[in-house]
Amino acid sequence: MSITKLLIANRGEIAVRIIRAANELGIKTVQVYSQADATSLAVEMADEFVEIGPASAAKSYLNVEAVLKAAKDTGADAVHPGYGFLAENAEFADAVEAAGMIFVGPTGQMIRSMGDKASARKVAESANVPTVPGSDGIIEDLDVAQELAASVGYPVMIKATAGGGGRGIRVAENAEELATLATQASAEAKAAFADGGLYLEKVIDNARHIEVQILGDGKNFVHCYERECSIQRRRQKVWEEAPSTALSEEVREKLCASAVALAAAVNYRGAGTVEYLYDETSDDFYFIEMNTRIQVEHPVTEAIVGIDLLAEMIKIAGGEHLSFSQDDIVVRGHAIEVRINAEDPANKFMPSLGIVGDMRSPGGPGVRFDHFLYQGYQISPFYDSLLGKLIIHADTREGAINRLTRAVKELKLGELKTTAPLFLLLADDPDVKAGAVHNNWLEQWLENNIGKLTQ
Amino acid sequence: MAKIEIRSQLPGVFYRKPSPDEPTFKEVGDTVKAGDAIGLVEVMKTFQQINADAAGIIVSFEVEDSDVISPGQVLAVIEG
Incomplete structure (x- = not known):
């Protein structure tokens, strides 16, 4: 099934980039936008545009229902998520497909296996791709974390499994710092991504x-x-x-x-x-x-x-x-x-x-x-x-x-x-x-x- | 008792809590010192702290948590 009308679930420069690609392929475009983006270039360039909520991204560009409704109302047959926002949200990818449309990207299942850092690491190991020495999965308690950190050597990096864009990452120089920072990193990841799972890896100097x-x-x-x-x-x-x-x-x-x-x-x-x-x-x-x-x-x-x-x-x-x-x-x-x-x-x-x-x-x-x-x-x-x-x-x-x-x-x-x-x-x-x-x-x-x- | 308005120089989203799971910085009736934080403004995914310019008692918040604000808008009023 080839795409005839593409909804762009993003904003800014990448929305403009996607519209350009679609235009060259002879595909019609629908731009969703928040109230703050009514005068944006992407809205001006798209064939159709639909307002999906207030300025706050949580209520507009991250609002799965509003994006899907806009797609259905305009008869779009595909959704391009760009980067950020819903681009690596497996539930969104599933929901687009369940609504009978094409998600321009991998399946929800692929996003789940590769988007989660701990699970991606397992896939990498199974494909013989070298990984940074560190935890095999999510760390459940601090004693395990400190033992592992001692074996790979400090400094170590603690990362949120649901992180991205550098958020939820902390570097601990020793066991005491690890104890404090693990708690903070978990809280930050939970606030940004609603998932507080952490894993730990060795810091590669000047990489x-x-x-x-x-x-x-x-x-x-x-x-x-x-x-x-x-x-x-x-x-x-x-x-x-x-x-x-x-x-x-x-x-x-x-x-x-x-x-x-x-x-x-x-x-x-x-x-x-x-x-x-x-x-x-x-x-x-x-x-x-x-x-x-x-x-x-x-x-x-x-x-x-x-x-x-x-x-x-x-x-x-x-x-x-x-x-x-x-x-x-x-x-x-x-x-x-x-x-x-x-x-x-x-x-x-x-x-x-x-x-x-x-x-x-x-x-x-x-x-x-x-x-x-x-x-x-x-x-x-x-x-x-x-x-x-x-x-x-x-x-x-x-x-x-x-x-x-x-x-x-x-x-x-x-x-x-x-x-x-x-x-x-x-x-x-x-x-x-x-x-x-x-x-x-x-x-x-x-x-x-x-x-x-x-x- | 003079009323002092606390304003934001930046536009963005105003928050009364340091993070969603924590209590508010200040409530109406609380005493503040000059320099005390009363809220945060999120602008381009970065957070700028809003401080009281003078000591006093908070008499009102003029915007709600998570409200969109404009530059120069009054966020809270203190009596000092």
């Missing part, structure tokens, strides 16, 4: 975050190589690139093959990302989690392999098989994405609210700007601070960094404060130029370079 993009149609599985997202602030990715500068060809092939093995182990359907920590000193990589959805940073992969991941997701959901094999996927050049957030890097990354002023979008060769802005748009306080993503492609990494600087300088949003100035400094930094970064690198850099940001 890099490397993730593999995969696609599956339930029978055939391919990878679209890796992305490196080591430049993070508070565990939020800030700068992503592909390919990684850290991998040898041999390790790259092993890493990507392990991601495909994992996808095959669950007969994966749709686009997904397998995330790893990479220890440069030993060349070891460890599976950390799988995201069963499209990711914010998918365009860097699109840039280097020339595949429209959103279109592929929608075609697979409509029942088509992958139209290419692994051998057809070839990397060309280097891509970098930076996140333009409504935060003021000169003032502790405080949320910056305001109206988009006299706007100038960057352009020219190798420049893509995915965003949902227009002149006069009022930035909403109710959702996350991502305004757009600047994606740069060039033949070489050096070329991409030079092009990034040029494109960031072209971007103008009036008086609105954004993270854009940070990227001019990063693009000029010797460590960034050399690719000598790791997951804690940016935090340290910010401490040492605060003066440059406030100038």
Whole structure:
């Protein structure tokens, strides 16, 4: 059954991205929106739009009944969840299918087995994908946690099984800290995800975050190589690139093959990302989690392999098989994405609210700007601070960094404060130029370079 | 006794509790010192604490827990 009308259960830049993909495939679009998003670009671009509740996401974008009602009322035959909100909610995926519609993503069962960190770890072990030394499942009591932590060695990380976006993660240096932090992490995860289960793993020092993009149609599985997202602030990715500068060809092939093995182990359907920590000193990589959805940073992969991941997701959901094999996927050049957030890097990354002023979008060769802005748009306080993503492609990494600087300088949003100035400094930094970064690198850099940001 | 209005500089969602499972920061009739927290404003998924600007007794909350607020809106009134 092919899709004729797609409901977009999301907002912001990813809603715009999904509408564009649907338009190119000749699919009609329905945009749901909260009262705070009535003037959003996605609403303006969609063929139809339906208000689903007040500004608060819990009462609108996370309201399963309201989203399903909008889909039924408009005769949509498929729902795309984007990222965040309901994208990894297995009950929502089930409910969409139970209502006779297509969920653009994996089945609820696949989300359950891969979305839960403890269960995903078991799947990874069964597929011979290396995992970080740690607990085999959810930790029931503190004595067990402390015993295990002592055996793998401190520091250890405690994670909520239902976590995501870096929430519910704590690092304990010793047994006393573990006791205090386990309680806090459990409470935070329970508040954000209604599930307080925790697991524990060894901290890999100065690791890099490397993730593999995969696609599956339930029978055939391919990878679209890796992305490196080591430049993070508070565990939020800030700068992503592909390919990684850290991998040898041999390790790259092993890493990507392990991601495909994992996808095959669950007969994966749709686009997904397998995330790893990479220890440069030993060349070891460890599976950390799988995201069963499209990711914010998918365009860097699109840039280097020339595949429209959103279109592929929608075609697979409509029942088509992958139209290419692994051998057809070839990397060309280097891509970098930076996140333009409504935060003021000169003032502790405080949320910056305001109206988009006299706007100038960057352009020219190798420049893509995915965003949902227009002149006069009022930035909403109710959702996350991502305004757009600047994606740069060039033949070489050096070329991409030079092009990034040029494109960031072209971007103008009036008086609105954004993270854009940070990227001019990063693009000029010797460590960034050399690719000598790791997951804690940016935090340290910010401490040492605060003066440059406030100038 | 002067009435002092506590306002939020930011728009967002106002909460009277530090987290959903905890008691409120303050109730009507409570005594506050300057700098005491009376609520939180959630803006772009980050939380900014709202403090009393002066000492006194809380006489009213002008917004409910989880209400959407605008910049400059009065959140509570204290008498000091």
